[in-house]
Amino acid sequence: MANKLRFDGKVVVITGAGAGLGKAYALLFASRGAKVVINDLGGGRHGDGSNTKVADTVVSEIKQSGGEAVANYDNVLEGEKIVQTAINTYGRIDILVNNAGILRDKTFARMSESDWDVIHNVHVKGSMKTTQAAWPYFRKQKYGKIIFTSSNSGLYGNFGQANYSSAKMALIGLANTLAIEGQSSGIYTNVIVPTAGSRLTEDIVPPDFFNELKPELIAPIVLWLCHEDCSENGSIIESALGWAGKCHLIRSNGCILRSNKNELINPEAVQDNWGKIIDMTNAKHYESIVDVSGELMNVIESFSNKK
Ligand code: NAD
Numbered sequence: 001m002a003n004k005l006r007f008d009g010k011v012v013v014i015t016g017a018g019a020g021l022g023k024a025y026a027l028l029f030a031s032r033g034a035k036v037v038i039n040d041l042g043g044g045r046h047g048d049g050s051n052t053k054v055a056d057t058v059v060s061e062i063k064q065s066g067g068e069a070v071a072n073y074d075n076v077l078e079g080e081k082i083v084q085t086a087i088n089t090y091g092r093i094d095i096l097v098n099n100a101g102i103l104r105d106k107t108f109a110r111m112s113e114s115d116w117d118v119i120h121n122v123h124v125k126g127s128m129k130t131t132q133a134a135w136p137y138f139r140k141q142k143y144g145k146i147i148f149t150s151s152n153s154g155l156y157g158n159f160g161q162a163n164y165s166s167a168k169m170a171l172i173g174l175a176n177t178l179a180i181e182g183q184s185s186g187i188y189t190n191v192i193v194p195t196a197g198s199r200l201t202e203d204i205v206p207p208d209f210f211n212e213l214k215p216e217l218i219a220p221i222v223l224w225l226c227h228e229d230c231s232e233n234g235s236i237i238e239s240a241l242g243w244a245g246k247c248h249l250i251r252s253n254g255c256i257l258r259s260n261k262n263e264l265i266n267p268e269a270v271q272d273n274w275g276k277i278i279d280m281t282n283a284k285h286y287e288s289i290v291d292v293s294g295e296l297m298n299v300i301e302s303f304s305n306k307k
Pocket of ligand 1: 015016017018019020021022039040041042043044045047054074075076077099100101102122126149150151152193194195196197198199200201
């Protein structure tokens with residue numbers, strides 16, 4: 001087994017760290033020597049109310065075990081205040097885990113604009129605001145680890161979660177671009193897609209399964225992604241039950257629907273070739289937009305070969 005992974009001297013900010021997954025991450029980071037900012041607004045499952053005790057309880061637990069932690073009670077929409085707590089208390093920030101989240105499940109037919117906005121605000125804007133506040137510190141010190149929290153509801157869709165699943169996919173787009181923009185400054189961004197027993201899932205999964213889905217089984221994956229020895233950047237890691245795997249988009253080979261570049265295509269050509277367009281045999285993953293654009297050049301090339 002590798003040497004024990006330590007975080008001595010590192011300052012970690014975890015949003016929504018008062019319960020569930022965030023709490024499990026916080027306890028493990030602190031037990032490995034990190035100084036942890038426990039952000040939690042202490043609100044209800046749907047984003048209502050607030051309670052400082054939620055963050056305070058985790059801070060006490062860490063301190064009682066000999067670790068270092070400080071509470072912050074701000075909404076992630078005021079991410080700059082959360083990051084400021086790290087700077088004021090510990091003078092730096094090295095790791096940011098964007099984890100805070102709520103649900104407002106409704107079928108799309110019954111979803112109000114406010115159900116949409118509240119979810120997008122907490123998950124997407126809150127993660128953006130907190131990350132943007134940390135970004136200048138990461139750039140200056142040429143080091144930073146960022147985690148965004150997505151969901152299988154986003155990756156695969158889920159009945160009654162149009163607001164939540166779209167917000168969770170937005171975070172993947174955000175992570176994709178920050179992984180590119182941050183790389184030259186030593187800022188690595190990855191996405192965790194957890195499945196865990198928490199108040200968000202207690203009435204969704206059967207009790208026996210719920211008890212097996214321990215948040216503590218996901219925390220080690222997040223810790224590794226945030227460790228200085230880990231060079232992973234721009235990845236989506238799904239995890240539950242002590243299992244973890246990487247997830248990425250693949251695209252079919254597709255087919256060219258015209259024989260030369262002076263020809264236009266019509267809907268019937270699409271209909272006739274639909275089987276080839278969606279045939280996933282030999283489907284490929286593309287590492288970057290440059291690779292995808294490069295393949296488009298091959299389409300033009302194929303026409304000049306046919307002249
Ligand atoms: P949880 O409800 O147990 O914990 C979330 C914490 O975030 C709560 O303590 C809450 O007070 C806090 N919070 C909510 N809104 C906040 C805000 N605006 N500002 C600051 N704090 C806020 O939920 P959890 O299951 O541990 O979820 C953690 C993250 O994981 C969420 O982003 C959730 O969407 C995501 N997730 C969870 C699961 C799962 O199976 N539990 C699956 C996929 C994704």
